[in-house]
Amino acid sequence: MRVGIIGCGNISETYFECQNLFNNFKIVACSDINFELAKKTAEKYNVKVLSVDDILSSQEVDLIVNLTIPSAHKEIIIKSLNADKHCFSEKPLAMSFSEGIEISELSNLKKLYVGCAPDTFLGAAGQKARSLIEENKIGDVVLGTFNLMSHGMEHWHPNPDFFFKPGAGPVFDVGVYYITQLVNLIGPIKLISSLSGTATTERIITSEPRNGEKIKVETPTTLMGILEFYNNAKIQFFCSWDVWKHKHSTIELYGLEGSLIVPDPNFFSGDILISHKEEDWQIINNDKMLLGIPNKTDNDGNKIANYRGIGLSDMIDAIHNQRQARCSLDLAVHVLEVMDGIIKSSTDRNIYNVKTKPNQPHFLDDSEIINLKK
Numbered sequence: 001m002r003v004g005i006i007g008c009g010n011i012s013e014t015y016f017e018c019q020n021l022f023n024n025f026k027i028v029a030c031s032d033i034n035f036e037l038a039k040k041t042a043e044k045y046n047v048k049v050l051s052v053d054d055i056l057s058s059q060e061v062d063l064i065v066n067l068t069i070p071s072a073h074k075e076i077i078i079k080s081l082n083a084d085k086h087c088f089s090e091k092p093l094a095m096s097f098s099e100g101i102e103i104s105e106l107s108n109l110k111k112l113y114v115g116c117a118p119d120t121f122l123g124a125a126g127q128k129a130r131s132l133i134e135e136n137k138i139g140d141v142v143l144g145t146f147n148l149m150s151h152g153m154e155h156w157h158p159n160p161d162f163f164f165k166p167g168a169g170p171v172f173d174v175g176v177y178y179i180t181q182l183v184n185l186i187g188p189i190k191l192i193s194s195l196s197g198t199a200t201t202e203r204i205i206t207s208e209p210r211n212g213e214k215i216k217v218e219t220p221t222t223l224m225g226i227l228e229f230y231n232n233a234k235i236q237f238f239c240s241w242d243v244w245k246h247k248h249s250t251i252e253l254y255g256l257e258g259s260l261i262v263p264d265p266n267f268f269s270g271d272i273l274i275s276h277k278e279e280d281w282q283i284i285n286n287d288k289m290l291l292g293i294p295n296k297t298d299n300d301g302n303k304i305a306n307y308r309g310i311g312l313s314d315m316i317d318a319i320h321n322q323r324q325a326r327c328s329l330d331l332a333v334h335v336l337e338v339m340d341g342i343i344k345s346s347t348d349r350n351i352y353n354v355k356t357k358p359n360q361p362h363f364l365d366d367s368e369i370i371n372l373k374k
């Protein structure tokens, strides 16, 4: 498929590079409201530069990849569908559950696919953890925790404003990886109870080039609470950008027969820890699995697995084979409703009952990965 990218910011490099990993799409054009940036990006990757309107109406583009900021996601997805194009969007799908419903209705009406990041749950760690749970290695999962805590994003991103506005914050921006991973591992969520806090109402940028500029915080920077899943598991969560240092692990699941620690779902690989009853932890390394083999070097010089783009490639394969994509719209709308529900429950001080109930995404096996990889 011929792909057009809208949004040429920080993450666009990852998408331009991922066309070298998968065999069923080619990026042919890009655009951005910042036309100079789009022009520079187009020159770098040898693609056409177009205005946003022109990329949407282009006969040479079949599918839009939406890499704009969260507040523009819905608008770009709706415009793509109205231009008769499929759309794969960066997360979060939109700013609220009601926006997600609007997208879903138009996608059904137009019979066009909308997919959404994150796709990291399709990586080695997520798929290995899924198989351990399905093989009943820790028994039925009854309890768990997930923790994501740091001191925000203003120290690394060149334009960190959007992180502190509605549609971002620690749940919409990072919690989305954890919630999606948990739905992959144990199925959909039924109800939510949460509380929120904001430690400081102003953030000072310490990254370049805007070092010293201030950002007004307009969404909670801490959310804590409990999710109850349809399988009755209760998962406690702590999502915060108000914490300098901590020693919690990312995702811990407790089953009737044992416990499982799943690595950071923002990444494709990482060690899994598993224990049976009171026995010692065993380490499961996933670096030899197809979507766990290190293929990139991170900013600290560590070799990591980064296969972002597998969700897009899987969606294109789903379009060709008329099946549901793994990073499906149903999954994205559910995760969006849960994130919105976490904010609502904390504002209303009530339990939020989740209305959507997607299928667990299908397991991704090696033969399918080999079929998609270049």
Ligand SMILES: NC(=O)c1ccc[n+]([C@@H]2O[C@H](COP(=O)([O-])OP(=O)(O)OC[C@H]3O[C@@H](n4cnc5c(N)ncnc54)[C@H](O)[C@@H]3O)[C@@H](O)[C@H]2O)c1
Binding pocket: 006, 007, 008, 009, 010, 011, 012, 031, 032, 033, 034, 037, 052, 067, 068, 069, 070, 072, 090, 091, 092, 159, 173
């Ligand atoms: N940066 C990362 O490491 C990262 C990782 C995973 C996901 N994401 C997600 O990807 C998305 C983009 O993040 P980013 O870090 O690249 O942001 P960014 O601010 O660096 O880039 C966003 C780009 O979108 C453009 N844009 C905004 N509104 C637009 C509109 N209406 N039409 C056309 N262009 C528009 C902006 O001009 C900008 O160039 C976000 O949703 C973010 O959550 C980012």
